[in-house]
Amino acid sequence: MISKLCNKIFQDAINDYHVYNNIDQPINNPYRISTLEHLLYMKCWIxxxxxxxxxxxxxxxxxxxxxxxxxxxIDASNQERTDVVEYIDSYFLxxxxxxxxxxxxxxxSExxxxxxxxxxxxxxxxYHMTEETLRSDASEEHKANCGVKLNILLNQRTDLSTSLDELITDIENGTKYMKVYKQMKMYNDPSLNPVLYNPK
Structure with missing residues (x-):
């Protein structure tokens, strides 16, 4: 199941980042370039x-x-994130x-x-809601409230994972097809953002 692979790699990337917990820590992607695994790890690291x-x-x-x-x-990171998403879609295509x-x-729909x-x-x-449930400096009420939210997030991951697996199965069976649109973000493009192409 594709979702199982995604969730494992995402957890690994998040854990690897928090070994250093440093925004400027260079990525050390353990997967071979051009593989789906490489793209998934890069995506979650970003x-x-x-x-x-x-x-x-x-x-x-x-x-x-x-x-x-x-x-x-953050704007530059958003562009990089979008680029990697499009690379992942290219892989599936x-x-x-x-x-x-x-x-x-x-x-x-997506x-x-x-x-x-x-x-x-x-x-x-x-990951971060789990941290909130374990904070030693937080009240029991805070931790309990975060525990409720964590359970909702875990249920959401189960549902979203199922949806992804079903989508891939439908594509494999020919009952759904992929149609990909480039995001065409405008704010970073000097020819599309009026503040950049028409500075005052």
Whole structure:
């Protein structure tokens, strides 16, 4: 099952990051380039780094100049994240290029890679919510509330994993087909963002 592979690699990437817990720690991807595993690990590593950048920028005491620098790093990270999602979809497109869709095949509301993206973010939510349930400096009420939220997140991962596996099975069976649209993010493109192409 593809979801089992995703969830394992995501957990490994998150654990590996937290060995150092350093935004600038270089990635040490253990998987061979051009494999799906390599892309999954890279995807979750980017998400994990960005999660911690988002924490930094939400500090109410942050210097505005420093905050702008972090915002630009987050924008660049978002673009990198989107690129990797599209690489993952390219992998699936290649994997199933010879599958003949049935005449009544339907398109899914999102591509497999964007479901994978949601699973990666969910893995981070589960990791950090688990931390909140174990905080020694937090009240029992706080830990109990986080425990309730953690159970919801775990159920959500089960449901989302099932949905991903069913989508892949449907594509393999020809009952659904992939149609991928590039995200075409505009804010980083000097030719599309009016603030960049028409500075005042």
């Amino acid at each position: 998400d994990t780094v960005q999660w911690h950048m988002e924490d930094v920028i939400r500090n109410p005491e942050i210097d505005p100049v420093e905050a702008l620098q972090w915002k630009r790093r 290649e994997e199933y290029k010879d599958i003949q869709a049935k005449p009544d095949a339907k398109i899914n 591509s497999p890679a964007w479901v994978v993206d949601r699973l990666s973010i969910l893995a981070l939510k589960i």
